[in-house]
Amino acid sequence: MFKGHAVRGAIFGFLFFLFIALDLLFFGVIPLDSALLTILPLVGIVVGLAWAAVAPLGAKGTTGASADVPPPAYQPPPA
């Protein structure tokens, strides 16, 4: 189901969106009693999980050979 790292995605998604909310707070964009401060970190968990599910970074190419497939057996040339 997850091509990437689900736990890392959830944790870092939570933290990333939490700090985005804090940035908005500290730069005076939203007030201290804004619901965004609690909603954004929860959104971050969902985004992090979705990001880990898609895992677009470092994905194996669809046209190249898979690293899991063993190379063809060596056959010596005919004498």
Place this chain on the structure above:
Amino acid sequence: MVRRAVLGFAVVCAAIAFVPAAAGAAPTVINGPCEGSGAFQKGGFTVNATETGTVEVPRTDDVSWTGSITGVTGDNAYSGSIEVELPPPFGSMSIDSWSGTTDATSNSGVKHYDIPGAVPANVEFTVKGSHSQGTASCSGHVTAKIKGSSVNAFSVGSVALTLLTGLGLLFAGRAKGGI
């Protein structure tokens, strides 16, 4: 005790009165038969409970405050509180509360305050207060912020941690076993 009672509602009135000249911000709201005003000595401005806007207060100052309540006579029980509203679901944080019996209906004084440096500047917060005395009851709220630059240790640290955790999130999107 009487002084504390009147001080209580005067603090509510004064807190409600911490209003700005700034436009476009949330209005100050006061409900009930209370009046109040506060003169910030370092800030060089005076506010009262009928103005609207966001209060920009210095980190430290002396405030000459006055407060009064109408519609009550004789000895009455009183109670009240001041709270700072937090984001849901955390509710609010109590700053002070009071209760007792008094026959006073007005008071004034000078209050020195010094907000710790750990409280970031330029962050809007809502202070709400209430005071009940006899049959009279007042409540109100005001939006306030500490005067100062948004660029401080809190905001810089938060931006740095945003970048770091963003990097962590980026790497969580690497396919397992991928390059």
